[in-house]
Amino acid sequence: MERRNFLQLSATSAMAIAVAPSLIPQKLYAEDGSLFQTFEKVQLKDAEGNALKSKALVKEENYVFMYPHAATPAIMVDLLTPAGKDIKLKSEDGVEYIYKGGTGSEGTIVAFSAICAHQLTHPQKAMTMFQYVPTTGxxxxxxxxxxxxxxxxxxxxxxxxxxxxxxxxxxQGLASIILEIDADDNIWAVAVLGPNKFQEFFDAFKQELKAVHGRRGAKKLVKEEVKVEKLKNFTAEMIQA
Ligand code: FES
Structure with missing residues (x-):
């Protein structure tokens, strides 16, 4: 693991641009609205560039995609059972927010920012130490x-x-990526709920991100569509304790 993963990092808050109001259910907002941010509404596409359908998801598989920024990984999972609804959560600085539940016909599809709230471990091409561990594991x-x-x-x-x-x-918990599924079963990412670690991530991995994405590429907001891969295909090695 990279030594950088162990660094203590100062708390900062991420800036975001609200561009695409969507069909978000009510009561997602924290009291001051700071823990809920809409972003560009982005369609999830499979590795071949075709629309990813919710019914095509393999149960309990880790699906990774970048959202809302070009370099911030998220993981989507179709759980075995519906996700809980109206879950009250709190950020490390005490701001409360409410998680409304999963999406899909049975409320089993969830997605979270895959940046650990402790010290920012996240899926990487060479190695991944952050993942959903299926119920059989x-x-x-x-x-x-x-x-x-x-x-x-x-x-x-x-x-x-x-x-x-x-x-x-x-x-604190993971930031949740809010998904929507349209009438044609297409999946869209539309917002982020909860305390995210994006700015700390950009600060901690500045040089690495610059090498891959160029000077400002890592922070660019994803637009229109994003490629989704199975985590086991995205990364060379999955390490799980
Ligand atoms: S970085 Fe410490 S538990 Fe994830």
Whole structure:
């Protein structure tokens, strides 16, 4: 693992541009609105560039895509059971927000920003230590699987309860990526709910991101469409504790 993953990082808040009001259910906002941000409405496409359909998702598979920025990874999972609704969550600085639930015909499809709230471990091409561990798996991070796990220091996050912390060193849950599914079963990412780590991520990995995305490319907002890959195809090595 890169040493940078262990750095202590100062808390900063991300800036965002609200451009695409959407069909978001009510009550997502924190009291001051700061923990909910709409972004460009972006269609999820498969590796061949075709529209990804919700019914084509493999249950409990990790699907990775970049959202809302060109370099900020998110993971989508179609869970075995519907995600909980109206989950009250709190950021590390005490701001409350409400997770409304999963999407899809049965409310089983969820997506979260795949940047660990502890020290920013995230899926990388060379290696991935952050992932959803299916219910058939095992993890040292929590007493049962079916959770998101960061294997850097064993943070566990509840995939069914809005990404809240179940165990380990993280002080707050994962930011949720709000998805919509249209009448043709297409999947769209439209917003981010909860305390995100985007700015800290950009600060911590500045040089690496610059090398891959150019001077300002990493922060560019994704527009119109984004490629979705199975995490096991995106990364060379999946490491899970
Ligand atoms: S970076 Fe420490 S648990 Fe994820």
């Amino acid at each position: 095992k993890t040292l991070a929590y007493d049962k699987a079916g959770v998101f796990v960061c294997s850097s220091h064993l943070a566990a996050y509840d995939a069914n309860q809005g990404g809240k912390v179940l165990g380990g060193p993280a002080n």
